[in-house]
Amino acid sequence: MNTEHNPTRDQAKQLRRKVQEINEAESNTMEQVPDSIQEMDTDILNLPPRKEIHQQKKQTTRLKISNPTQRFLFIVFFILLIIVGAYFIIGDKLFTTISIYSFYFEGAIKSYLIPHLYL
Numbered sequence: 001m002n003t004e005h006n007p008t009r010d011q012a013k014q015l016r017r018k019v020q021e022i023n024e025a026e027s028n029t030m031e032q033v034p035d036s037i038q039e040m041d042t043d044i045l046n047l048p049p050r051k052e053i054h055q056q057k058k059q060t061t062r063l064k065i066s067n068p069t070q071r072f073l074f075i076v077f078f079i080l081l082i083i084v085g086a087y088f089i090i091g092d093k094l095f096t097t098i099s100i101y102s103f104y105f106e107g108a109i110k111s112y113l114i115p116h117l118y119l
Contacts, residue, residue, distance in 0.1 A: 065073070
């Protein structure tokens, strides 16, 4: 093998040196942290029962609506918008014409039924 300068080996040495420096820095910081913080022992006997923990779980109730239900609600809402818009545009004329037609049909039904009733 050549004894020439090989840049890939130099790069590997540089990376090893950087990793070693990082590991040394981490070990120094770990030594500075007190043992009580480093090891958090959990006392199993002083834990609350599982039932209490899960009863306190606060999760919002989410209403799931399927696609057909969404379409139905959208159509109902759209029809309501049309009715409300028609009421504001046409106003009382709409109800007066309905009452006139109902009065006319009521009279027509009575005039038809009275002669045909067998008393």
